[in-house]
Amino acid sequence: MHLPCRTFNETYEQDMAIVRTRLQWILLAAAIVFGLCIPLFTGTYMLTVIITTMSIIIAALGIQILTGYCGQLSVGHSAFVAVGAYSSALLVSQSGLSFWIAVPVAGIAAGLVGLLVGLTSIRLKGFYLIISTLAAQFIIMYVIIHWTSVTGGSFGMSAPAPKLGGIEFATTQSYFYIVFIALLIATYVAKNIVRTNVGRAFIAIRDNDLAAEVMGIHLTAYKLLAFFIGCAFAGIGGALAAHARGVITPDSYTLVQSFWYLGYIIIGGLGTITGVFFGVIFVSALNNGLAMFLSSLSTIFPGAGSLLAPLMLVIFGLVIILFLTFEPRGLAHRWQIFKAYYRLWPFSY
Amino acid sequence: MVSEDKAKLKLEHLHLSFGGVHALIDVSLDVREGEILSIIGPNGAGKTCILNCINGFYRPQQGNIYFEGRDITRLQSHKIAGLGIARTFQNIELFTGLSVQDNLLAGRHFYMTGGLVGSILGGVYLGRTHREEVEQRRAIEDIIDFLEIEAIRKQVVGTVPYGLRKRVELGRALALGPRVLLMDEPMAGMNLEEKEDMARFILDIYEERVNTIVLIEHDMGVVMDISDRVVVLDFGRKIAEGKPSEVKGNPDVIKAYLGKAAA
Amino acid sequence: MSVILEHLVIGIAVGAVYSIVALGFVLIYKATGVFNLAQGSLLCLGAYICYFLSITVGLPFYVSIILTLVVAFAIGLLIEFVFLRRMIGQSHLAILMITIGLYLMLRGVVLIAWGVYSKSLPSYLSAEPINILGANVLPIFALSLVAAAILFAVFILFFRYTSIGVAMRATQDNQQVAQSVGISVKRVFGMSWAIASLTAAVGGIIVGTILSVGYSLDDFGFKVLPAVILGGLESVPGALIGGIILGVVEHFGAAYLGSWLIGIEDVIPYVILLVLLLIVPYGIFGLKRIERI
Numbered sequence: 001m002h003l004p005c006r007t008f009n010e011t012y013e014q015d016m017a018i019v020r021t022r023l024q025w026i027l028l029a030a031a032i033v034f035g036l037c038i039p040l041f042t043g044t045y046m047l048t049v050i051i052t053t054m055s056i057i058i059a060a061l062g063i064q065i066l067t068g069y070c071g072q073l074s075v076g077h078s079a080f081v082a083v084g085a086y087s088s089a090l091l092v093s094q095s096g097l098s099f100w101i102a103v104p105v106a107g108i109a110a111g112l113v114g115l116l117v118g119l120t121s122i123r124l125k126g127f128y129l130i131i132s133t134l135a136a137q138f139i140i141m142y143v144i145i146h147w148t149s150v151t152g153g154s155f156g157m158s159a160p161a162p163k164l165g166g167i168e169f170a171t172t173q174s175y176f177y178i179v180f181i182a183l184l185i186a187t188y189v190a191k192n193i194v195r196t197n198v199g200r201a202f203i204a205i206r207d208n209d210l211a212a213e214v215m216g217i218h219l220t221a222y223k224l225l226a227f228f229i230g231c232a233f234a235g236i237g238g239a240l241a242a243h244a245r246g247v248i249t250p251d252s253y254t255l256v257q258s259f260w261y262l263g264y265i266i267i268g269g270l271g272t273i274t275g276v277f278f279g280v281i282f283v284s285a286l287n288n289g290l291a292m293f294l295s296s297l298s299t300i301f302p303g304a305g306s307l308l309a310p311l312m313l314v315i316f317g318l319v320i321i322l323f324l325t326f327e328p329r330g331l332a333h334r335w336q337i338f339k340a341y342y343r344l345w346p347f348s349y
Numbered sequence: 350m351v352s353e354d355k356a357k358l359k360l361e362h363l364h365l366s367f368g369g370v371h372a373l374i375d376v377s378l379d380v381r382e383g384e385i386l387s388i389i390g391p392n393g394a395g396k397t398c399i400l401n402c403i404n405g406f407y408r409p410q411q412g413n414i415y416f417e418g419r420d421i422t423r424l425q426s427h428k429i430a431g432l433g434i435a436r437t438f439q440n441i442e443l444f445t446g447l448s449v450q451d452n453l454l455a456g457r458h459f460y461m462t463g464g465l466v467g468s469i470l471g472g473v474y475l476g477r478t479h480r481e482e483v484e485q486r487r488a489i490e491d492i493i494d495f496l497e498i499e500a501i502r503k504q505v506v507g508t509v510p511y512g513l514r515k516r517v518e519l520g521r522a523l524a525l526g527p528r529v530l531l532m533d534e535p536m537a538g539m540n541l542e543e544k545e546d547m548a549r550f551i552l553d554i555y556e557e558r559v560n561t562i563v564l565i566e567h568d569m570g571v572v573m574d575i576s577d578r579v580v581v582l583d584f585g586r587k588i589a590e591g592k593p594s595e596v597k598g599n600p601d602v603i604k605a606y607l608g609k610a611a612a
Numbered sequence: 613m614s615v616i617l618e619h620l621v622i623g624i625a626v627g628a629v630y631s632i633v634a635l636g637f638v639l640i641y642k643a644t645g646v647f648n649l650a651q652g653s654l655l656c657l658g659a660y661i662c663y664f665l666s667i668t669v670g671l672p673f674y675v676s677i678i679l680t681l682v683v684a685f686a687i688g689l690l691i692e693f694v695f696l697r698r699m700i701g702q703s704h705l706a707i708l709m710i711t712i713g714l715y716l717m718l719r720g721v722v723l724i725a726w727g728v729y730s731k732s733l734p735s736y737l738s739a740e741p742i743n744i745l746g747a748n749v750l751p752i753f754a755l756s757l758v759a760a761a762i763l764f765a766v767f768i769l770f771f772r773y774t775s776i777g778v779a780m781r782a783t784q785d786n787q788q789v790a791q792s793v794g795i796s797v798k799r800v801f802g803m804s805w806a807i808a809s810l811t812a813a814v815g816g817i818i819v820g821t822i823l824s825v826g827y828s829l830d831d832f833g834f835k836v837l838p839a840v841i842l843g844g845l846e847s848v849p850g851a852l853i854g855g856i857i858l859g860v861v862e863h864f865g866a867a868y869l870g871s872w873l874i875g876i877e878d879v880i881p882y883v884i885l886l887v888l889l890l891i892v893p894y895g896i897f898g899l900k901r902i903e904r905i
Contacts, residue, residue, distance in 0.1 A: 012482075012483045012486040012487065012490075013479075013483060015486075016482060016483070016486070073705065073708075075649075075712075120886060120889065120890060123889070123890055124889060126704075126705075127647045127704075127708070127845065128841065128889065130647070130708075131837060131838070131841050131882075131885060131886075131889065132886060132889070134834060134837065134882070135882035135883070135885065135886050138834075138878065138879050138882050139879050139882055139883065142875065142876075142878065142879045145875075146873065146874060146875060196461075196478060196482060197454075197458065197461040197478070197481075197482070200447065200451055200454055200455045200458070201455065201458060203444055203446055203447050203451075203455075204444045204447070204455045204458075206446065207443075207444040207445050207446045207447065208442050208443065208444055208445070210406065210442065211438065211442035211443070211444070212444070212455070213406075213425075213426040213427050213430075214404050214406065214426050214427075214430055214436060215427075215430055215435075215455060215456055215458060215521065215525065216427045216430030216431050216456075216458050216459045216525060217427055217455070217458055218425075218427045219427070255831075255834065256716065256719070259712050259715070259716060262709065262712060263712075263713075263716075266709055271446060307724065309723070310719075310720040310721075310723035310724045311720060311724065312720070313716045313717065313719055313720030313723070314716075314717050314720035314721060314724070315720075316713075316716055317712075317713040317714065317715070317716030317717030317718075317720065318713070318717055319713075320709065320710075320712065320713035320716070321695055321710055321713040321714070321717070324699070324706050324709055324710055324713070325698050325699065325710075328702075328706060
């Protein structure tokens with residue numbers, strides 16, 4: 001990392017800090033204040049989109065840790081998101097548990113299911129591991145779809161809005177703050193995991209598992225830990241999204257959805273936390289932009305709106321391929337280049 | 350300096366085979382406290398296999414390995430590392446996505462006990478993990494300084510040139526704070542100047558940091574110069590052992606290296 | 613007894629279809645080291661092309677089958693040229709992700725072109741069951757058994773005796789080395805995708821006849837993965853045996869457990885596979901690689 005002019009690291013603490021300069025602190029504070037103000041000037045529809053995007057980011061942070069950092073390719077991420085969503089919805093609507101307890105519990109539940117799937121990673125590597133996460137996707141969704149008495153099958157079930165004291169967070173505006181704060185915490189947690197000892201062990205396993213073991217890293221323990229953390233993030237993201245929507249159905253958690261999660265981190269950049277934000281926001285903007293374009297088009301060509309889903313599949317698939325081919329390090333890398341340029345502007349070189 | 354009776358690392362009657370191929374046949378050897386032991390032999394003689402067995406990466410079918418009197422034959426690799434056996438590899442096996450500094454910190458893995466919760470809270474400007482990170486940073490800076498790789502500290506290893514990468518790998522092994530250092534061809538593919546640097550580092554390490562070193566090397570000049578003892582392998586068998594001068598004249602060794610006619 | 617035999621025969625016949633789909637998968641993996649998650653999309657596309665030629669254009673069915681195979685071959689070449697050519701030499705993981713991109717794209721394309729409602733292929737075979745070994749089986753299954761037998765015989769011989777077959781094996785092992793001994797890696801990539809697309813189209817026509825032609829046919833690519841892994845990723849005979857085991861297991865699962873657990877046959881292969889992989893991590897016919905360091 002390059003520092004701006006006239007800034008020098010004098011202690012290791014300074015060198016390790018994420019937010020280093022005063023300008024960065026100001027920008028961070030400004031971003032948070034701006035985030036808190038979002039509900040004041042956006043409509044309900046837009047706010048719903050933002051809430052969904054934020055909860056996807058939380059879940060995508062999970063797959064970034066598991067796949068991007070620890071190198072354990074997961075093609076079943078949306079099933080873990082589903083475990084979180086259904087656990088939380090069940091706990092609140094059936095057991096009458098408070099939302100504030102249900103969401104973390106849902107995260108732990110998804111993490112434990114992930115741990116179970118992760119057990120296969122002890123013996124399987126690479127392509128063979130895809131099978132176990134794929135199996136998880138199919139088996140988990142099979143259970144959810146066919147256990148009708150509990151989950152409501154393909155009709156889905158309701159996920160009530162949270163309450164705190166006597167206040168019900170029923171409005172989109174109030175719910176926004178819950179997800180926003182959750183996102184801040186999730187990002188903070190993820191960033192700290194990946195930049196300290198645990199994260200280094202994950203990357204070591206990703207880059208060279210044999211050497212990692214010889215250097216004293218307990219492969220099994222850390223792979224399982226990565227599965228637990230990755231799936232716990234998925235579960236919390238899923239639970240938050242579920243309560244935002246109020247109703248959950250199995251068709252939001254298909255294999256295609258799992259591929260989308262992989263796509264987010266490819267587009268954003270594998271192995272970076274900022275990349276997750278870039279990836280999800282980019283795709284979400286693309287999706288909503290396309291939706292608006294098609295709906296305006298449907299005044300001329302009726303039925304253009306029904307093209308949204310398939311067209312988005314084509315575009316998304318194409319974007320993934322283009323990124324892999326031309327910018328395998330994702331948007332996060334572009335951002336780095338931009339920052340490096342801007343830091344020295346107007347005196348580059 | 351070498352104490353004759355004290356075996357730091359003891360290999361007893363190791364047998365290792367893959368399917369029908371015998372990689373090691375009844376190999377026994379002692380690594381004594383305070384010596385540099387070189388293992389030499391033609392390609393495919395089983396030198397690296399010995400290191401892999403010590404590391405617990407291969408499991409010998411027969412025989413035992415003792416480290417400071419403790420049987421480590423069936424121990425898991427990471428536990429063996431925890432006991433204080435570090436190594437470098439023939440074809441550099443670094444964590445290519447991490448910076449040089451983080452590669453070394455990964456070597457300090459054992460010294461960090463904060464765990465997951467510690468990691469999560471590590472960003473708060475207090476807490477054990479944070480102190481630990483700073484402490485370990487200090488420890489590895491010492492190694493960075495020693496190996497003269499300050500300039501590439503923050504570079505991602507994937508972009509570092511070959512000779513320096515070998516040095517980073519050595520640094521990572523040292524970061525483990527080992528009591529025995531295993532080095533697999535530390536000078537392979539280096540030019541004369543780089544080889545001299547590396548030999549100097551090995552001797553410095555021996556003087557200051559790790560007093561027991563096992564070295565696999567093809568450069569006979571280096572081997573004869575810096576080792577206290579030499580073990581010669583051929584086709585998985587130990588054919589000679591002794592001081593460099595003794596081994597040099599051994600007819601079996603000459604035969605293994607130069608073929609039958611020369612003997 | 614005869615009931616069990618009947619289930620077994622039907623299971624094997626269904627398994628033959630799976631093994632054809634698995635074959636295309638193994639072909640690409642064997643030749644290029646690519647784990648192709650878009651194999652099912654090629655199958656789906658093949659089925660739709662056959663539908664287009666036979667129903668929309670109105671060609672005689674047998675003509676449209678042959679034309680479908682030709683078009684599928686060309687599509688395989690085209691996909692390789694446009695999307696995978698640049699990725700030669702890249703990490704296998706990156707190429708895997710490319711095939712995920714392809715899967716999403718092709719599903720979108722199929723949905724845009726033909727919509728969400730499924731279509732049926734012309735009924736070229738009688739619906740009257742025929743008797744094999746005392747079991748009543750639809751003619752299409754008998755046909756798929758024959759098709760599987762022919763395809764497998766051809767490909768086992770192909771990999772063993774033809775020069776391009778050997779070149780493919782060499783390429784999978786090490787692309788750079790293969791290139792250095794004069795093998796055109798590009799040609800190997802192109803050929804293997806073309807042939808895989810062709811076998812997928814055969815599978816697509818058969819599956820499309822048994823079920824119907826719909827966009828979700830692309831899930832077949834994932835459905836046969838247990839067969840592929842079970843047989844070992846790089847084994848052609850393994851694909852055959854894996855496919856048949858899958859068919860039999862699935863059929864027995866549906867026959868004996870299906871009444872309590874609806875749709876259980878879809879997940880049984882995965883459950884069994886997971887348990888099996890924990891015991892034999894490289895499949896039954898796969899190669900165990902000794903890791904070196």
